[in-house]
Each structure stands twice: as C-alpha cells, then as structure tokens.
Amino acid sequence: MSAHPVLVVMGVSGSGKSTVAALLAGQLGWDYLEGDDLHPAANVAKMSAGIPLNDEDRWPWLLKIADWIGEHEADQMPGVVTCSALKRSYRDRLRQANVIFVYLAGSKQEISERLSARHGHFMPPALLDSQFEALEPPAQDEAALTVQISHSPVEEAAEIIQRLRLSAS
16 A cells, blocks of 8 residues: 555445544544535535435536545645545546545445434435435445444544554554
C-alpha cells in the first residue's frame, strides 16, 4: 500500500460514513472531506424532497470528489473522503492509484434503525430503498475493504486501521 492512500468511505445513507471517516481522519492525522458538502444545491433540494438522485445528478458531484482525490494524490497527501459510491461505475471514476474503498456494509434493517435515530440530515429515511436498489457492493477485483457495521464507529475505525496496517498519529 502507498504511504499516501486516500480512503473513500462508502456505503448507503445511514451506514456511518461521516462518523467513521471523521474518526479515521482524526486518528490518522489525515485530511478529511465530507463528500455530501460537495453536492450542488439542486441535489440537496431533490433529496430533501424525497426524490432519489439519478446518474445524471450524481456525475458532477462525483467529479468534484474525484478532483479532491486527484489533488491529494498529486501532492502525495493521504486523505479520507465520504462518498456513497453505490455503483461500480462511480467507483471506477473515483479510482486512482492510491485509492482504497472502505465499504461500510449492513442490513437494511440495521441501517433503517440508524436513520430513524438521525436528525438534521437532508437525506430522508424514505430514500433508503432507492439506495439499496442502486447499490452494487464492491467486487473481488476492486481495491476495497468491507467492514460490517455491527460494532460501534470507534471499533469500526480501529478495525479499518488494523486491517489496512495504518499508523494512528
């Protein structure tokens, strides 16, 4: 593994991407980007209204995330970014030399319970079905680490650091 990887913490809404990614970035001392912050206002409005995004909606957002990854690779800076990256075609666009996908996997029931407890996010629980319908879990030939979300975010972050043999700062 590169000394300067970029971790893309991925999964459906409610899987814990933001929490786990922030923990990873803090423990590793790496740059962190909340990918949702790059959504255009039209995407946020659409999701807030309970309308799922389509590929056409997602591509400009994915390109912004890919640019952030590219800048970090060019500067040889490690980083952590959140992105649902639900489809392989999306991951293919984000995939660069030092990218490692960290897939936070859980059952629809587990994630539904998490979403019900979450407040203040633009993504309503009603869109969970559309996320699972779009989800293409990473295949064997993709550089991806799958982590089950059955533990606390702190334990999940520790598992990721250990399995990727990273050094916390």
